[in-house]
Amino acid sequence: MKTRYSYGGDEHIYVEVDEEMSLDAFFISLSMSKAVREANIPGVTEICPANASFEVRFDPDVIAPETMMAKIKELEHKAEQAEKRLSTRIIEIPVYYQDPWTHETLMRFRERHQDPSGSDLDYAARINGYDSVAAFIEAHHSQPWFVSMVGFVAGLPFLYQLVEREKQLQVPKYLRPRTDTPRHTVGYGGCFSCIYSVRGAGGYQMFGITPMPIFDPEQKVSYLEDFMVFFKPGDIVKWKPIDRAEYDRITAAVEQGTYAPRIAEVDFDLDAFNADMTGFNAKLMEALNDA
Known part of the structure; x- marks a missing residue:
């Protein structure tokens, strides 16, 4: 060790x-x-x-x-x-990629970025060898992610992609941090994706936004009534791309107290995952689809 x-x-x-x-x-x-x-x-x-x-x-x-x-x-x-086994859950997190709110924010802070000529997704796709933003977004959401830590900002999850190391996406943080990041931004820095639980400063690249609250100190959100922080280490996340109409529908459901995240109970076995990452991930996502 x-x-x-x-x-x-x-x-x-x-x-x-x-x-x-x-x-x-x-x-x-x-x-x-x-x-x-x-x-x-x-x-x-x-x-x-x-x-x-x-x-x-x-x-x-x-x-x-x-x-x-x-x-x-x-x-x-x-x-x-x-112990290399963990009883946990896989959660579907809706993401509105290329949304107008993070796009407006990232354009305000282009002078702090490595490539001021494009968007954060343009830059991320290029440096990871993808021909298009669409192909990069596909790589971001196609395989599940492992929550390895929650914190730094209250309720913020750090997510590590469950793929071979050579396939992992990597994007540096901004050259200088922003003074503003919209709440629920799906960001990326180094090898970690994250969700900004609150609005505030930040340096991660911005890819999209989720309509699903993950931190509620007042515990008014229906699925956060028992505990104000949604994520815990060991959770597994599957991003689900959505459009503006779906974003608005989920936002309204959250406000009405009728939205419930899609969740399935699963067992994560590190040895089984390392032996067949593609097959193991397929079983995880099948469990989610059956939920």
């Missing part, structure tokens, strides 16, 4: 499983953070998982930082037998 441990001030320990994101690193991180939680170490106040790492917050008046570090390191051996 390539695990690296470091302190974050007096109250945090950061554990990095690998410098690069992979599902193997995610599952090891998940296993280690679970082991820390089950160890019930005195003084631990919070455990925050990330893409291929996790952070432990603790009370230094209860446990010394070096003692906390030693106890976490003692649990590393448990990660070697990391």
Whole structure:
């Protein structure tokens, strides 16, 4: 393992499983953070998982930082037998690609972009070797995505595409961040797609927008009544392209409290996925279609 441990001030320990994101690193991180939680170490106040790492917050008046570090390191051996199966859910997320709202925004910030002459999708398609924006959009939505982390902004999911590494889309962030991004923008930075849960600053390329709220602190959205954040690590997402009419229909249904996301319960098996990614993804999407 390539695990690296470091302190974050007096109250945090950061554990990095690998410098690069992979599902193997995610599952090891998940296993280690679970082991820390089950160890019930005195003084631990919070455990925050990330893409291929996790952070432990603790009370230094209860446990010394070096003692906390030693106890976490003692649990590393448990990660070697990391659980590679996960009971989770696959969710269909509607996306209005090339919508007018993100397009207006990206055009306002062209001077901060690598290629001011076109749109974010024009640039993404070109640098990934696609002949057209339509072909790039097809690559973006045709295979499912794995939610490896939720956070940075409340409720924002980081999504990692379930394809061979050589087929993964990659797009750099803006040269300088924008001061505005519409709520529910479907963005892309590095190898991660995301959904902006709130309006605000951002640097990811903007591809479209979803009419489906994923964060509601007031919990007025029907499917967020139990918890204000929709996503959790381990969720699987299948993007569904929609047009303006469908966008408006879903928006109205959300406001009326009648919209329900399409969801299917599934089991994710890392070994089975690595053995046959195309076949495994097909079964995931078949489960969603049957829901």
